[in-house]
Amino acid sequence: MTAQSAGTDTRGLRERKKLETRSALRAAAVRMYLERGPAAVTVQDICEAAGVSQRTFFNYFETKDDAVxxxxxxxxxxxxxxxxxxxxxxxxxxxxxxxxxxxxxxxxxxxxxxxxxxxxxxxxxxxxxxxxxxxxxxxxxxxxxxxxxxxxxxxxxxxxxxxxxxxxxxxxxxxxxxxxxxxxxxxxxxxxxxxxxxxxxxxxxxxxxxxxx
Structure with a gap:
């Protein structure tokens, strides 16, 4: 494997991980809205359900509704x-x-x-x-x-x-x-x-x- 192909694979893996994280946050937000009602759900709740930090959440979305x-x-x-x-x-x-x-x-x-x-x-x-x-x-x-x-x-x-x-x-x-x-x-x-x-x-x-x- 060349250095160039290794770099391409690394970037591809990084992008897949980003997509997976975004998808997990989106799914968790919708699921929790359904279970508890929108007003009762916080960003922290969504993060805990998706297994990520609030800092990671705000790398993708500005609000909990944006995730939904x-x-x-x-x-x-x-x-x-x-x-x-x-x-x-x-x-x-x-x-x-x-x-x-x-x-x-x-x-x-x-x-x-x-x-x-x-x-x-x-x-x-x-x-x-x-x-x-x-x-x-x-x-x-x-x-x-x-x-x-x-x-x-x-x-x-x-x-x-x-x-x-x-x-x-x-x-x-x-x-x-x-x-x-x-x-x-x-x-x-x-x-x-x-x-x-x-x-x-x-x-x-x-x-x-x-x-x-």
Whole structure:
């Protein structure tokens, strides 16, 4: 092993450890919010559950809520990578559709995501914090759309397309029964994007799953 490859391995191990620590803090925060309620949980509680110091916690997050909603930061990175990898010849709306469709099955299968969904249902006062977190997700996706289309990052079209895509994502998840197969969720997503592409005509059915088939 050369000195260069050894250095690369060391940096790779360090990055993996950082990701593991961040993930452990995120999971501990969501779990403790569910068990005790947000107001009863302290940063120290989260640190003890994750097995790290408060100093380590503040290397990653400014507040305990930031740890709970860190999931959106991770998703933003995944969506940007997926969108960047889509064929350059693909129309922007289709590229966003395919990006979300690719990310969705792993997203809803993630135990942490399901726990956070339960948390938001139990403590609706956290929803404004979710909306704030989602704004960063929309901004990251809009920047990726802007780069793909050659438009300025602050142009209207990238923001409009990113916002529409994420609205479709949220609406599809809300319309989906979590006890049903992920294929049903993908059918809802496809139906919503088809309606968006067609100019949002009034649907013949109120059932998004069966109207997509």
């Amino acid at each position: 909603f860190d999931w959106d930061r991770r998703l933003a990175g995944q969506l940007v990578e997926l969108l960047t990898a889509r064929p350059a010849s693909e129309p922007p709306l289709e590229a966003v559709h395919r990006t979300l469709r690719t990310a969705l099955p792993a997203l809803v299968a993630d135990a942490g995501w399901r726990e956070r969904r339960r948390l938001l249902g139990a403590y609706p006062e956290l929803v404004p914090k979710l909306l704030h977190s989602n704004s960063h997700l929309a901004e990251a996706l809009a920047e990726a759309v802007a780069e793909r289309t050659g438009l300025p990052p602050d142009a209207l079209y990238p923001r409009l397309l990113a916002g529409a895509g994420l609205t479709v994502l949220r609406s599809s998840i809300r319309a989906w029964d979590p006890e049903s197969p992920a294929e049903d969720l993908l059918a809802v997503l496809d139906s919503c994007f088809a309606s968006l592409a067609a100019g949002l005509p009034r649907p013949e059915s109120d059932d998004p799953v069966h109207s997509a088939r």
